[in-house]
Amino acid sequence: MSDRKIPDENLRPALEALSSLDPDIARAFAEHGLPPERSQEAGFDGLIRMIISQQVSVQSARAILGRLLEQVGVITPQEILKLDDEGMKAAGLSRPKQRYARGLAEDVLSGKLQLDLLPGMDDEAVIDHLIAVKGIGRWTCEIYLLFALRRPDVMPAADLALQEAMKHLKGLRQRPGPAEMYQLSELWRPYRSAGARFLWHYYRHAGIA
Structure with a gap:
């Protein structure tokens, strides 16, 4: 995966849409901005x-x-x-x-x-x-x-970093498991991929890691 720290402008429309749906995303996005570009070859x-x-x-x-x-x-x-x-x-x-x-x-x-x-x-x-x-x-x-494959609506709910980031973002007492991650991100459809990308970014920049 690419290590370039160039903000991924392709995510802006989805994250702005998510910000209108979820005030927690809106607050964190205003503070931490866009995630960096990141990609992976298929095959x-x-x-x-x-x-x-x-x-x-x-x-x-x-x-x-x-x-x-x-x-x-x-x-x-x-x-x-x-x-x-x-x-x-x-x-x-x-x-x-x-x-x-x-x-x-x-x-x-x-x-x-x-x-x-x-x-x-x-x-x-x-x-x-x-x-x-x-x-x-x-x-x-x-x-x-x-x-x-760059699909737009994917949530890797078993990812521990995403779970920790969601816990912090939502002020939860415990780290959510996969089932709760899917439930919490249901509001984010059809932009869950952008939401997941942002959670990784948030995990690295909000003092969670």
């Missing part, structure tokens, strides 16, 4: 990067990705399957992530996973197709929808 490369990012810090994910790229040059199913256990371990991939990466590569090469069809599917169909791959849960599916 196999993007999914491998998302698997790497699961349950590790941004800094750790970046380091693992760098070491992996040193070994394979380019992230393709064929190159991932050429890499042995020691090579994956040297890159920093845990044993489960080694299995997930290989399984994803095998599913793409066998045709079980058809990534080129995803842009033409609706959000739930994309989730159903991706979640059949071992190691890809709903969080990864929603991140792929949001950043790779």
Whole structure:
């Protein structure tokens, strides 16, 4: 994902609409402004990067990705399957992530996973197709929808940073779980992707992290 800290002007119309719907968003948006530009390539490369990012810090994910790229040059199913256990371990991939990466590569090469069809599917169909791959849960599916396919109304409700940001934004006593995150963000339809992007931004800039 891009690290450029350029404000994403594409989000302004959606965040202004959200501000008219939710006074908490209006207050926080006035204070913290637009989130930075952020994107993710679609396809196999993007999914491998998302698997790497699961349950590790941004800094750790970046380091693992760098070491992996040193070994394979380019992230393709064929190159991932050429890499042995020691090579994956040297890159920093845990044993489960080694299995997930290989399984994803095998599913793409066998045709079980058809990534080129995803842009033409609706959000739930994309989730159903991706979640059949071992190691890809709903969080990864929603991140792929949001950043790779640029869908406008996605809330990755299991994301801990988003949950902490929502707790702070709404003055809640406890961090909301996924079900409550979906409920709290229902008002934000059809702009939940912009809302999620803003929550990450808020998490980093409101003294929460």
